[in-house]
Each structure stands twice: as structure tokens, then as C-alpha cells.
Amino acid sequence: MKSRPRPIFYLRETDIHWDDNDNIDTHPIPLRGQQLVFRHHEVHIAYSTFSRLLRDDPTLDLEAIDGSPFDKASWLSSDQSSDAAKVRYKDNIVLTGHSFGGCTVLSLLSTKPLEGHLAIPVERAVILDPWLEPLPSPGPAPFPRGEAVGGVLATEKSVRSSVEGVLTTANGIPNARSPHPRMLVINSEAFTIWKDHFARLQEVVASWEPEGGKILTLVGSAHVSFSDFPVLPIIRKKTAQPILDTIAKLSLAFLDDKLDEALETLPKTKMEVKIVGVKKDGKPKRKLISKMNVRPMRVDDLMGMQACNLQNLPENYTMRYYMYHAMTWPSLSYVAEDHKGRIVGYILAKMEEELKEGEEPHGHVTSLSVLRSYRRLGLAKKLMVQSQEAMRNMYNACYISLHVRKSNRAALGLYKDALGFSMKGVEKGYCESLSSLLKTYANGALQQ
Numbered sequence: 013m014k015s016r017p018r019p020i021f022y023l024r025e026t027d028i029h030w031d032d033n034d035n036i037d038t039h040p041i042p043l044r045g046q047q048l049v050f051r052h053h054e055v056h057i058a059y060s061t062f063s064r065l066l067r068d069d070p071t072l073d074l075e076a077i078d079g080s081p082f083d084k085a086s087w088l089s090s091d092q093s094s095d096a097a098k099v100r101y102k103d104n105i106v107l108t109g110h111s112f113g114g115c116t117v118l119s120l121l122s123t124k125p126l127e128g129h130l131a132i133p134v135e136r137a138v139i140l141d142p143w144l145e146p147l148p149s150p151g152p153a154p155f156p157r158g159e160a161v162g163g164v165l166a167t168e169k170s171v172r173s174s175v176e177g178v179l180t181t182a183n184g185i186p187n188a189r190s191p192h193p194r195m196l197v198i199n200s201e202a203f204t205i206w207k208d209h210f211a212r213l214q215e216v217v218a219s220w221e222p223e224g225g226k227i228l229t230l231v232g233s234a235h236v237s238f239s240d241f242p243v244l245p246i247i248r249k250k251t252a253q254p255i256l257d258t259i260a261k262l263s264l265a266f267l268d269d270k271l272d273e274a275l276e277t278l279p280k281t282k283m284e285v286k287i288v289g290v291k292k293d294g295k296p297k298r299k300l301i302s303k304m305n306v307r308p309m310r311v312d313d314l315m316g317m318q319a320c321n322l323q324n325l326p327e328n329y330t331m332r333y334y335m336y337h338a339m340t341w342p343s344l345s346y347v348a349e350d351h352k353g354r355i356v357g358y359i360l361a362k363m364e365e366e367l368k369e370g371e372e373p374h375g376h377v378t379s380l381s382v383l384r385s386y387r388r389l390g391l392a393k394k395l396m397v398q399s400q401e402a403m404r405n406m407y408n409a410c411y412i413s414l415h416v417r418k419s420n421r422a423a424l425g426l427y428k429d430a431l432g433f434s435m436k437g438v439e440k441g442y443c444e445s446l447s448s449l450l451k452t453y454a455n456g457a458l459q460q
Contacts, residue, residue, distance in 0.1 A: 041145060041146045044112075044145075044146035045146060047112075047146075048115070048116060048119050048146060051116040051119075052116075052119070052120060052123075052126055053126060055107075055116070055120060055132070056125060056126055056129040056132070059101075059105075059132050060129065062101060063101050065084070065087060066087060066088065066099055066101050068084075068088055086098075087099060102133065103133045103135065104133070104135045105132055105133050105134045105135060106134070106135065106136045106137070106138065106267060107120065107121070107132075107134050107136075107137045107138075107193075108137065108138040108139070108140070108263070109139060109140065109142070110140040110141055110142075110238045110239070111140075111141055111142065111143050111235065111238075112143055112146070113140075114139040114140055114141065114142030114143065114197075115142055115143050115144060115146050115147060117137050117139055117142075118139065118142060118144070118147060118152045118216065119146075119147060119152060120132070120134075121134065121137060121152070121154060121155065121192070121193055122147075122151060122152030122153055122154060122155050123152075123155055124155055134193045135193055135194070136193055136194045136195070136196075136266070136267060137193050137194070137195045137196070137220075138195075138196050138198070138263045138266060138267070139195065139196070139197045139198075140197075140198050140238045140259070141198070141199055141200045141203050141235055141238055142197065142213065144209060144212055144213060144216065145209075149212070150215075151216070152216060152219075153216075153219040154192035154193070154219055154220060155192075192220065193220070194220070194221070194226075195217060195220040195221055195226060196226050196228070196262070196263070196266040196271070197213065197217055197226060197227045197228070198228050198229075198230065198238075198259055198262060198263070199213070199227060199228065199229045199230070200229070200230060200233040200234055200235050200237055200238070201229060201230065201231055201232060201233050201234070201299070201300050202233075202234050202235055203235065204229040204283075204300065205285055205298045205299065205300060213227065214227065228262060229283070229300070230255055230258060230259070231281070231300045231305075232251055232255070232300075232305075233255050237252065237255045237256070237259075238256075238259060240256075242255075243256065251353075254305075254307040254308070257307075257308075258278065261274055261278075262274055262275075262278075276397070277394065277397050277398055277401060278306065278394070279304045279305055279306045279348070279390075279391070279394055281301070281304070283300065284300065284301040285298050285299070285300060285301070286298065286299055286300075286301050287299075304348055304349070304350060304356070304386070304389060304391055305348065305349050305350075306346055306347070306348050306391070306394045306395060306398060307346065307347060307349070308342075308343065308345070308346055308347075309338065309342070309345040309346055309347050309358065310338075311335075311338050313347050313355055313358075314331060314334045314335065314338060315331075316347070316354065316355030316358075317334060317347060317355055317358040317360070318331060318334060319355070320355055320356065320357065320358055320381050320382075320383060321358075321379060321381055323383060323384075324381045324382070324383065324384070325379065325381055327379070329360075329378075329379070334360065337360050337361070337362055337378065340362065341361065341362040341363060343402050343406055344361040344362060344363070344375065344399055344402050344403060344406075345358065345359055345360050345361055345399065346358065346359050346395050346398045346399055347395075348382065348386070348391045348394070348395060350386070356382065356383045356385075356386040356391070357381060357382035357383060357386060357391045357392065357395060358379070358380075358381060358395065359377060359379070359380045359395040359396060359398075359399045360377070360378040360379040360380075361375060361376065361377045361378060361399045361402075361403065362375065362376055362378060363375050363376070363403065363407050363409065364376050364413075372410035372411070373407060373408055373409055373410060374409050374410055374411045374412060374413060375399075375400075375403035375407065375409040375411075375412045375413075376412070376413050376414065377396070377399065377412065377413075377414035380392060380395060380396065380414075380423075382395075392426055393426065393430055393431065396426075396431055397431075400412055413436070414427070414433075415439070418438065
């Protein structure tokens with residue numbers, strides 16, 4: 013017999029104590045507002061305690077959860093005033109949070125610190141799919157630095173930690189940075205097509221980043237995509253790991269001031285929303301339109317890559333040859349897929365194995381192909397750039413070579429004009445005349 017559903021409560025009524033109070037809580041979500049205050053305490057206490065540890069405060073008593081010995085000295089630097097400290101805590105602090113954690117970061121940065129605590133010297137914030145509803149509206153907006161905090165006026169030293177780091181360079185030269193923390197928001201598709209919520213998010217981020225461009229949406233991602241849940245066994249989804257890799261890549265690039273460079277290596281598309289059905293509540297079901305995605309090749313992509321090759325190129329390879337590349341050089345080949353996950357382009361690459369004496373390590377592009385209906389979208393360039401970066405970063409490739417038919421003017425234009433390859437020579441007797449192009453690296457950077 014099928015059992016009837018029954019409610020299961022997190023707390024029983026008898027477990028809750030609520031003081032009688034005539035004050036009316038005007039917070040939009042009162043319980044969440046109290047949770048935010050609790051989170052503020054947690055963050056400030058954690059930062060204060062960690063700072064005391066790194067200052068070697070003799071009054072601080074710490075122990076490991078499992079009772080194992082704790083090597084306190086391993087965290088400490090012999091010169092606490094030096095920039096060579098093992099762990100920096102006086103400046104350049106980064107806050108990051110997902111969902112309600114992102115809400116907490118915004119709340120921390122938009123309100124004065126709790127009584128008894130000075131401002132945490134936050135330089136940057138990485139906020140993942142923030143939930144804004146618990147925050148009062150309008151706002152939040154950056155809290156001005158240098159004001160009285162907790163009844164105590166912040167000293168010059170504490171202000172220097174939080175403000176000077178974003179107003180001057182390492183050499184003390186003034187720069188154009190904002191006097192408040194820089195911010196990057198990475199949103200899921202689900203939260204971006206949430207119209208009212210996304211409109212408010214744009215207003216909030218504009219307070220921190222007036223120039224715009226600091227909200228990135230990952231097409232095809234969900235709210236849980238920012239956790240490790242989608243990559244767990246059994247429930248693992250095909251797109252879960254690439255999405256996590258992209259989140260990590262963008263976050264680290266933002267912290268290293270290389271976000272624009274990282275974005276150049278990733279496929280981008282204008283934000284277009286399409287109605288694809290109706291929800292249970294009768295409201296339209298919406299979805300972002302994506303034309304392409306470039307990601308590392310996987311073994312289960314090989315059939316699609318071979319099919320793409322057979323449609324486009326006269327030089328075809330056996331599955332064994334594709335498998336050789338996948339097993340030997342798994343990080344050098346990439347695929348482009350459409351919004352349905354179909355392989356529409358690929359690059360097959362490897363490192364040259366038979367080097368002559370004195371010859372520098374270099375990579376070789378075996379094959380690059382994009383389906384005709386997906387050309388002129390920049391896919392070939394993105395595939396090539398991704399593979400080139402992998403060759404340089406992972407195998408210290410000094411240059412990259414490839415062959416292209418002399419009659420293939422479109423490909424020659426791509427390699428020579430857009431990607432900076434130069435002609436090395438012409439080889440005869442192999443199918444048709446082929447041009448061997450060479451791209452070199454100079455001082456560790458791509459030479460264009």
C-alpha cells in the first residue's frame with residue numbers, strides 16, 4: 013500500500029524560543045536578516061582569530077579537531093612586517109561566496125563592521141550566483157572606508173590596510189583603482205533569466221563596477237553548478253566538470269588582473285533569451301540561447317570528432333590515431349559543441365616526440381576542422397588559442413607547427429593574419445603542395 017506523504021519539520025515548535033518584543037522587524041526576510049548578522053559575527057571572529065594566529069598572539073590557544081599535534085610555527089614568518097610573510101592578512105584579502113554566501117559578502121561590504129571590529133582589508137570579491145532577496149532594497153552599495161567603526165575611529169594603519177592597497181601600486185604610485193573592493197559576479201543561467209532578480213543584480217554591481225562588464229553568465233549552468241554536487245558519481249553530468257573548470261579559470265584570472273585575457277580564450281555570445289515552453293504555474297519557461305562552447309576533448313568525443321573530420325577534410329584518420337592523441341596528449345586537443353552538445357569543430361594536437369639533438373620542444377597541430385554551417389563564428393581561432401596555451405603552459409613549447417594546403421586561402425588567412433603564424437616552407441609530394449607554418453613564442457608570451 014502506498015504511504016501518504018507527511019511533512020517533516022526542521023525544528024519542532026517546542027524547540028523554538030522567541031522573546032516578546034514590541035519592535036517590528038522591517039527586514040524583508042526577518043529570519044534571514046538575523047542569519048546575516050550571525051554570518052557577520054562568524055566572518056569577523058574567524059578573521060580576527062586567524063590574524064592573531066599569524067601575529068603569534070601568546071593569548072591565543074588553538075587545537076586541531078582530531079587532537080593531533082599542531083605546528084604553529086609553520087604558519088609564522090620570522091619578519092611579520094615583511095611582504096614575504098607566509099600568509100598575508102594585513103591587506104589584499106579576498107572574499108568569495110555562493111548563493112546566500114554571496115549575499116553575505118555583499119552585506120559585509122555594504123555595512124559598517126560589527127561593534128568591536130575594524131574593517132577587514134578586502135581588496136576583491138568573487139561572488140557566485142548571489143541570492144539578493146535577504147538584502148534590504150535599495151542597495152546594497154559600498155560602505156565608505158575610514159569612518160568610525162564600532163565606536164572606535166580606525167587608525168591610520170588599519171585604514172592603510174583596506175584603502176591604500178587599492179589606491180596605489182606596489183611601488184606607491186597612485187593608480188585608477190576604485191576606493192572600494194573590486195567585484196566579479198559569475199551567474200548561473202537560472203539566476204540570469206530570473207528577470208527581476210537579475211535587474212537588481214545589475215544595479216548592485218554597477219555601484220562597485222561603474223564601467224560594467226563584471227557580471228558573467230555561464231550558459232547551461234544551474235545554481236548547483238558552483239558546487240561539487242554535479243560531479244559526484246552516478247549523478248554526474250557531462251557538462252559539470254567543464255563548468256567548474258570555467259568558474260575556477262575566470263575567478264583566478266580576475267584575482268590576477270587577467271580577466272580580459274581569460275575571456276579571449278572562451279566562447280562568448282550576446283545575451284538572448286528564448287521562450288521554450290510553459291511552467292507549471294503558467295508562466296513562460298525561458299532559456300538563454302548559446303551557439304557554441306569550447307572545452308577540452310574527452311574520449312567520448314572521438315566519434316563526433318571523426319565525423320566532423322569526414323565531412324570537412326580530405327585527410328582522414330583512423331579511430332586508433334584519434335585514440336593515440338587522446339591517451340598521449342589528453343590536454344592539448346579541444347572540441348567546439350553547439351547548444352545541443354553536438355561536436356561542430358575540433359583541434360587535434362600533440363607535442364613533437366622525435367626531437368633532434370639541440371632541437372627545442374614544440375607542438376604540432378594534426379588537424380583543425382569546423383563544420384561549414386558553424387564557420388565565421390570565431391570557433392577555429394578559439395580552438396587554436398586554447399591548444400596553443402596548453403602547449404606552452406604544460407609542455408613549455410617554444411613553437412608550434414602545422415601543415416595547410418596552399419590552395420586553402422581561408423585557412424592561410426586565419427593562421428597568418430589572425431594567429432600570427434609565419435611561413436616556414438613548402439613540402440611537395442604529400443597529397444598536394446602544403447605550406448608549413450610556424451608560430452613562435454617570445455619571452456614566454458605569444459608573439460603576434
